Amino acid sequence: MxxxxxxxxxxxxxxxxxxxxxxxxxxxxxxxxxxxxxxxxxxxxxxxxxxxxxVRKCTNCGFLCEDELCNICLDESRDNVILCIVQNPKDIFAIEESSSFNGKYFVLEELNNDNITALKNIVTSHNVQEVIFAITPSLANEAFILYIEDKLSNNNIKFTKIAQGVPTGVSLENVDLLSLAKSIEIRVKA
Ligand SMILES: [Zn+2]
CATH class of the missing domain: 1.10.8.420 (RecR Domain 1)
Structure with missing residues (x-):
């Protein structure tokens, strides 16, 4: 009809x-x-x-903002030497809501030379000491982590990843806040 x-x-x-x-x-x-x-x-x-x-992406970290830089990048009270790598800007909302992290972020949605160069620049200019991978556990993501570790291997960095409480294959935005906070607190060597 x-x-x-x-x-x-x-x-x-x-x-x-x-x-x-x-x-x-x-x-x-x-x-x-x-x-x-x-x-x-x-x-x-x-x-x-x-x-x-x-609304656009922060030119520094890739999070969402309405100016050139996001509020997290501009926040001087946050720890510059701990960098948390996520695969989606939405994951930052989840981690921020869990109030378990006070460092800076970098959104790495895909691996390409531009992104890796941007990441390297931040690691060097912020003198980053620890890189945390807040990434859903999966086989492909293990390879993703190893690849980035290799690219940053000259910088004498401690690599950690969130572990316990984040189930395999579930995206961070669907993990409950307590589990997410716990998994950041008791992160393990990557
Ligand atoms: Zn930013």
Whole structure:
């Protein structure tokens, strides 16, 4: 049956293209915004536009910010010599929420020469003494860790990784805060 509702269907399809949103939820959201609460719809569209315009990645560490550098990089009370490597900016939210870490971060989403050079520059300029890998345990990630250790091997650094409490293959944002805090506190040699 043709409903002649192309604009509504377009909204449904757009929602459906978001992660974790299935067709039923997409229809519910589209109905809510178009019919039940159009004011919320306007607010949402403004917030989205504003975020796209202003939210970016910190040029230093790769976390999210709305200026050139993020608040964590700018925070002088944090320990410069401990660097925590994560694979996704979202992992920083999880670790910060667990209040278990007071060093700096570096987001390494993929291994390429530019990223490795940026990492090396930070390690040297901050005189980093310890690199913590806050990375989900998996075989591929073990290789990832070894590769980075090798690249930084000239710098006389202690390498550690979060261990206990973080289950294999589960991303950090889905680990409960207590387990995450514990796993940072009792990190082991990488
Ligand atoms: Zn930063």
């Amino acid at each position: 043709k409903y002649n509702l192309s604009k509504f269907e377009n909204l449904v399809q757009t929602f459906e293209s978001l992660p974790t949103i299935g067709k039923k939820t997409a229809e519910r959201l589209a109905y809510h915004i178009a019919i039940s609460d159009p004011f919320l719809g306007k607010k949402l569209s403004f917030a989205i536009e504003n975020a796209i315009k202003h």
